[in-house]
C-alpha cells in the first residue's frame with residue numbers, strides 16, 4: 171500500500187479530494203487508463219479521517235462518496251486493457267513478477283509463482299519463464315496453471331528443471347498464436363551476493379518483448395539498466411523491475427527507462443522500492459508512469 175499513499179501525497183489538495191480528483195482524471199483519460207489511487211479509500215481513510223482532513227461536513231462527504239461509488243467498483247480490477255490492431259490485450263498483475271496476459275481468447279502467464287493460486291484462474295495456453303529463481307520459476311504453479319496443451323517457452327537454464335519447456339535464448343524470436351515473442355538480455359551489471367558474483371549472470375535469464383497487433387510490450391525480467399534495455403526501440407508498454415539487492419533501485423530504473431522512452435511504464439517486481447522516487451525520476455519525460463498493486467493480500 172505504501173506506493174498508493176506516496177502517490178496521493180504528491181497531490182497538494184486534502185487526501186480525500188485528491189483521491190476523487192485522481193479518480194476523475196483516470197475515468198476520463200485514454201484507453202490505457204485504469205483508476206487505482208482511490209483503491210485506498212475503503213481501507214485506509216475512514217469517514218472521520220476524511221472529514222478531518224477535508225474540513226467538510228457530512229453531507230458533502232456523502233455526495234462525494236456517492237460520486238466515488240461507481241469509480242470504486244471500476245477499480246475492483248487492476249486489469250489493464252491495451253487496444254491493438256488484432257484486438258484488445260488484457261494484462262492483470264497477479265503478484266510480484268507473476269502476470270496474466272489475455273488476448274484473442276488465449277491465456278498467457280509470465281513467471282507464474284506462489285503465492286498466487288492458479289487453481290482458480292484460467293488454464294494457460296502459453297507460459298513464459300524468465301529465470302531460475304523461485305519468484306519466476308515455480309514447478310508447482312506451472313503445474314497448477316497448465317492443461318495438456320499448454321506450451322512453455324523459457325530461458326535455457328530453466329529447461330533443466332522445467333523439462334517440458336521449449337528453450338528460447340537471448341536474441342531468439344518465436345511466433346505463437348499471433349504473438350511475436352523475442353527473448354532479450356536481463357542481467358546484473360554489478361550487484362551480487364558476494365564480491366565477483368552476480369545475482370543474475372549475463373545470458374542466463376530473459377526479458378521478453380511481446381508483440382501483438384502492432385503493440386510492443388516489454389517485460390524486463392530481473393535486470394539492472396543494461397545497455398540492451400537502454401537501446402530498446404518503439405516500446406508501447408514497459409514492465410520494469412526494481413528491488414534491492416537483486417535488481418536495481420528506483421532511481422536507476424527511472425534513468426534507464428528515460429533512455430528507451432516507452433509510452434507507458436509500469437513498475438513490477440518492485441517489492442520494497444519507493445515508487446515515488448521512480449515517479450519523480452520520470453517527471454517531465456512524457457512517459458506515463460502507471461502504478462499497479464502487485465502485492466495484494468493473499
Ligand SMILES: [Zn+2]
Pocket residue numbers: 267303305306392416439
Ligand atoms: Zn526476481
